[in-house]
Amino acid sequence: MNGAVRVSGEVLRYLAEQARREPGIECCGLLAGSGGVISVALPARNALASSTAYEIAPKELFRLFRRIRELGLDHLGIYHSHPATDNAPSPTDIERAFYPEAVYFIVSPRLEVPRPVRAFTIRNGAARELTIVED
Numbered sequence: 001m002n003g004a005v006r007v008s009g010e011v012l013r014y015l016a017e018q019a020r021r022e023p024g025i026e027c028c029g030l031l032a033g034s035g036g037v038i039s040v041a042l043p044a045r046n047a048l049a050s051s052t053a054y055e056i057a058p059k060e061l062f063r064l065f066r067r068i069r070e071l072g073l074d075h076l077g078i079y080h081s082h083p084a085t086d087n088a089p090s091p092t093d094i095e096r097a098f099y100p101e102a103v104y105f106i107v108s109p110r111l112e113v114p115r116p117v118r119a120f121t122i123r124n125g126a127a128r129e130l131t132i133v134e135d
């Protein structure tokens, strides 16, 4: 592992809580901040309402990006949960990683996993894990 991502403790707690709120459905949303530090989570509706996939409807995605601009923040990441599987990128996550500059957070609702929140960059078909530094 090399590379790190800085995230507020509040956002980290929020992500873990979101994943547990509806443990049968992948939760998802965007992450924003400034100076490379993630300070805000913007939850979205999983348009697929699935336990193994997620999709943010284009209209909602547009609205969230506009909200990030209104807040004067940068889009820094995307999060979703894996209710039943390891919280590492799936082949689909790698294939559909459309934002090479974003950090992809994958959250587990399960309390027994060693790291319920993990972060990755996904570029050119390869995922690399980042160290999460609580800011």
Ligand SMILES: [Zn+2]
Residues within 6 Å of the ligand: 080, 081, 082, 089, 090, 093, 106
């Ligand atoms: Zn996934």
